[in-house]
Amino acid sequence: MRAVRFHEHGGPDVLTVDEIDEPEPGYGEVVVEVGAAGVNPVDTYFREGAYDVPYLPFTPGSDFAGTVVGVGEGVERFSFGDRVFGTGLGNGMSGTYAEQIVSPTELLTHLPEEVELTDAAAFALVGTTAWQALVHHASVEPVETVLIHGGSGGVGHVAIQLANTMGARVFTTSSPDYHDKLEALGADAVFDYNRDDLKRVITEVGTPDVILDTHMDHYLQFDADIAADGARIIGVGNDTAEGSFTNIGVTKSKELRYQFMSMFNTPDQPAVLSRLSDLLTRGDVEPVIHRTYDLEEAGEAQRNVIHDGFVGKIVLVP
Ligand SMILES: NC(=O)c1ccc[n+]([C@@H]2O[C@H](COP(=O)([O-])OP(=O)(O)OC[C@H]3O[C@@H](n4cnc5c(N)ncnc54)[C@H](OP(=O)(O)O)[C@@H]3O)[C@@H](O)[C@H]2O)c1
Incomplete structure (x- = not known):
């Protein structure tokens, strides 16, 4: 079977499509024939060597959706032919850019017939991230204002x-090109993140009770300055090295709570995935798929996920 691998760390060109043996499931694992694999910025961090991989050559990719074609010992919840989706691979274990993959059952759940494999693969990692941030960590309440930095991203x-389904008032930031699309997705107000007066224009409309920060390198202090008293600020994206506080006092005077998180730490991933599957089935959340690529184009897909501007997700279809 074909799998995308890198034999050394480097740029997108180190990705090759290799013919390798079909995987065998171990105890508590299933083999999945991959119908679609999401492409995420984190896949590129492992390829570059910024994040460790356990061995080389290594297959990147966290998200997958497909059909169970092999069942290991000790597996009771899954059978041959089941439609499933999951996330969390590609970190300490081989990833999902392949025709077949092995997954521990703790990282996947069943997928209803009515949900497209591409939608499920596009949604798994980013949906888990958004769920952990807004539901688990921030416990968003319906009357609250939520600011999401980088609304056009995955x-x-x-x-x-998700914030819209929770009844919150949703603010987001993006390049001007995407404002209409993000309003159509449920944003109540969209702000151009390039504006010099971004703080002022946001706070004129409202002070956020919850902030989902996908760019902590830019916004840690910004978040503190515009947040409502008692706000929860959930940080998921980019390092904080360049973005440290210049006035940490405001975080104390406003009693702000900062929670930095990694999707890979999600406890009970199948329970979260089941919730995400319900959202997809009801059409409450519809991932936008900007483009699909085949395995041979994995390098281009990874280049684009970092460098191209678009709304939504890129998906590989083996
Ligand atoms: N901790 C976790 O568990 C976790 C989970 C998922 C993702 N992440 C991280 O979170 C970040 C976002 O992930 P993603 O999948 O959404 O990435 P993505 O799809 O590449 O989206 C990034 C978005 O950020 C926007 N952006 C760029 N510069 C910005 C700025 N100065 N202010 C506001 N927005 C800006 C981009 O808009 P333009 O296209 O208009 O430039 C783009 O829409 C990445 O760093 C990723 O590694 C962390």
């Missing part, structure tokens, strides 16, 4: 929709 565009 995380941002599903977080807008």
